[in-house]
Amino acid sequence: xxxxxxxxxxxxxxxxxxxxxxxxxxxxxxxxxxxxxxxxxxxxxxxxxxxxxxxxxxxxxxxxxxxxxxxxxxxxxxxxxxxxxxxxxxxxxxxxxxxxxxxxxxxxxxxxxxxxxxxxxxxxxxxxxxxxxxxxxxxxxxxxxxxxxxxxxxxxxxxxxxxxxxxxxxxxxxxxxxxxxxxxxxxxxxxxxxxxxxxxxxxxxxxxxxxxxxxxxxxxxxxxxxxxxxxxxxxxxxxxxxxxxxxxxxxxxxxxxxxxxxxxxxxxxxxxxxxxxxxxxxxxxxxxxxxxxxxxxxxxxxxxxxxxxxxxxxxxxxxxxxxxxxxxxxxxxxxxxxxxxxxxxxxxxxxxxxxxxxxxxxxxxxxxxxxxxxxxxxxxxxxxxxxxxxxxxxxxxxx
Numbered sequence: 001x002x003x004x005x006x007x008x009x010x011x012x013x014x015x016x017x018x019x020x021x022x023x024x025x026x027x028x029x030x031x032x033x034x035x036x037x038x039x040x041x042x043x044x045x046x047x048x049x050x051x052x053x054x055x056x057x058x059x060x061x062x063x064x065x066x067x068x069x070x071x072x073x074x075x076x077x078x079x080x081x082x083x084x085x086x087x088x089x090x091x092x093x094x095x096x097x098x099x100x101x102x103x104x105x106x107x108x109x110x111x112x113x114x115x116x117x118x119x120x121x122x123x124x125x126x127x128x129x130x131x132x133x134x135x136x137x138x139x140x141x142x143x144x145x146x147x148x149x150x151x152x153x154x155x156x157x158x159x160x161x162x163x164x165x166x167x168x169x170x171x172x173x174x175x176x177x178x179x180x181x182x183x184x185x186x187x188x189x190x191x192x193x194x195x196x197x198x199x200x201x202x203x204x205x206x207x208x209x210x211x212x213x214x215x216x217x218x219x220x221x222x223x224x225x226x227x228x229x230x231x232x233x234x235x236x237x238x239x240x241x242x243x244x245x246x247x248x249x250x251x252x253x254x255x256x257x258x259x260x261x262x263x264x265x266x267x268x269x270x271x272x273x274x275x276x277x278x279x280x281x282x283x284x285x286x287x288x289x290x291x292x293x294x295x296x297x298x299x300x301x302x303x304x305x306x307x308x309x310x311x312x313x314x315x316x317x318x319x320x321x322x323x324x325x326x327x328x329x330x331x332x333x334x335x336x337x338x339x340x341x342x343x344x345x346x347x348x349x350x351x352x353x354x355x356x357x358x359x360x361x362x363x364x365x366x367x368x369x370x371x372x373x374x375x376x377x378x379x380x381x382x383x384x385x386x387x388x389x390x391x392x393x394x395x396x397x398x399x
Contacts, residue, residue, distance in 0.1 A: 011216055015224020016231065019199070023232040036187065036240055057126045058084040060103040062094040064110030071133045079129065111141065175319045178346035180244060181268045182314040184237055185339055188272055190307060192233035193279040197300050199225055200287030200381070209381055218378045226280045230273065237272055241265045264346045267355070274362045275338025279303065281366075281373035288380040289388045299387070310339035322349040332358045334365035 023029050061069060066087055076083035086103065088094035097103040098119050105126060106117040114134050116122055140150040203209040212221055245265060286299040310330060317324050322344065331340040331350065337358045344350035376393040 008217075008220055011220045012224040012227060015216070015221055016228035019225055019228025020232055023195070023229065024235070029232065029236070032191065033236055033239065036236075037243065056082040056084075057105075057123055058086070058103045059126065059130070060094045060097050060106050061085060061087050062091050062106060062108040065107040065114060068107070068133055068137065071137065072130070075129055075133050081125065081129070083126075083129070111138065175347065177264050178318065178343045179315060181241075181264055181346055182311060182339055182343045184241060185268060185272055185275060185342065186307065186311045188233045188237045189275050189279050189338070190304075192229045192276060193283040193303070193307075194300065195229050196226055196280045197283040197287035197296060198293070199229070200284055200377075201290060201293055201296050204288070204381060204384065205291050205293070207384075213382070218381060219374045222284055222374060222377045226277065226284060230276045230280060233276055234269065234272060237269065241268065264342070267345055268342050270359070271338045271342045274359065274366065275335075278335055278338065278362065278366050278369060279307065281369040285373045285376040285380075285393070288377045289390070289393060291384045291387075295387060306335045307339075310336040314339055314343040318343050318347060322347045332361060334362045337362055 059072070069085055069087075073083060073085060086097070088097060088106075091108060094103075094106045094108065095117070098106050098117065101119075104118065105122050107114065107130060108117065109115045114130075116127060116130050143150045143153055203212070209221075242265070245262070282303050283300060286303065287296060289299055290296055313327050313330060313336075317327050318340075321327075327340055327344065330336045331344050331354070341350060341355055341358045345355055372394065375396070376390075379395060380388040380393045
């Protein structure tokens with residue numbers, strides 16, 4: 001019994017080693033790795049550029065508008081935006097600064113006749129800031145004329161803001177980490193899950209599988225292929241995740257503690273393995289049903305739906321509503337949890353026990369999927385020609 005077990009493990013390891021060697025030495029692996037590095041670098045550059053553009057603006061003041069300089073600067077500081085203020089000697093000079101790009105807009109005039117002038121348009125955020133300051137000045141002037149103290153009125157009209165939960169100063173950083181982990185998981189599972197299906201069809205169409213199955217049991221061949229490709233995907237995930245973490249921490253893009261980022265990457269690895277093996281069983285089963293690459297897309301296409309849904313939830317709902325009820329439920333559902341749960345963990349809204357429960361549910365589901373995939377693979381892999389119906393593929397094997 002022990003010898004048979006050792007023989008099975010050795011066979012699976014042999015097939016897995018073959019898949020790893022073939023994939024890692026291929027151009028596809030290197031090109032895919034470099035492409036992902038370029039995509040992440042481009043994404044980081046775009047985010048940094050957009051962030052700098054949206055949070056920074058310049059304004060040139062002319063005439064009586066110079067008196068608003070302290071209020072404009074104080075309002076910008078309170079809102080957390082960067083506002084560069086300059087003063088022009090004349091209206092012509094101020095307009096010239098706007099035309100040449102030295103300033104984003106010009107504020108001229110006085111109470112009751114202020115004008116905010118841009119080249120072709122005015123940044124909405126800058127316009128709102130100036131409007132708030134001008135309106136507040138008008139209110140203060142009216143209160144003073146009526147004999148009231150503007151500061152006292154402002155104090156009485158103030159509203160204190162507090163929260164039931166302590167504010168997370170690292171929220172933005174956590175969202176960035178969650179998005180990166182979500183994207184990496186989605187990309188890796190999709191890429192290497194499809195590779196499992198393509199490999200199965202390739203061996204089936206070339207009749208290589210018939211030679212392999214003369215010496216290897218179907219279950220061992222399937223397990224070795226899935227394990228091998230899963231480890232290749234894991235290698236790529238670790239390289240990309242580790243490289244991204246080092247660059248982000250070294251450049252100061254991430255202020256989240258290193259332990260938090262490392263923990264997120266570690267949980268991402270665990271969930272990648274669970275998610276990949278779950279979907280790999282589906283991809284392998286789908287690949288065994290057909291005999292030609294041209295037919296493959298029709299059987300693996302539906303698998304993209306349960307892959308895409310949690311990805312969309314993680315990148316559209318969770319960043320704005322981390323405690324969303326639908327996302328919380330979805331993070332416990334197998335085939336969805338491998339994407340949503342690590343995103344919730346990165347955002348700091350998933351307690352450890354929820355992650356553990358979701359992981360146990362996924363592992364139980366994985367055990368059942370392995371048995372089903374083995375049955376489909378065994379019933380379909382040697383049948384060439386027309387596509388094998390799912391009903392026949394799932395039929396119990398006769399002994």
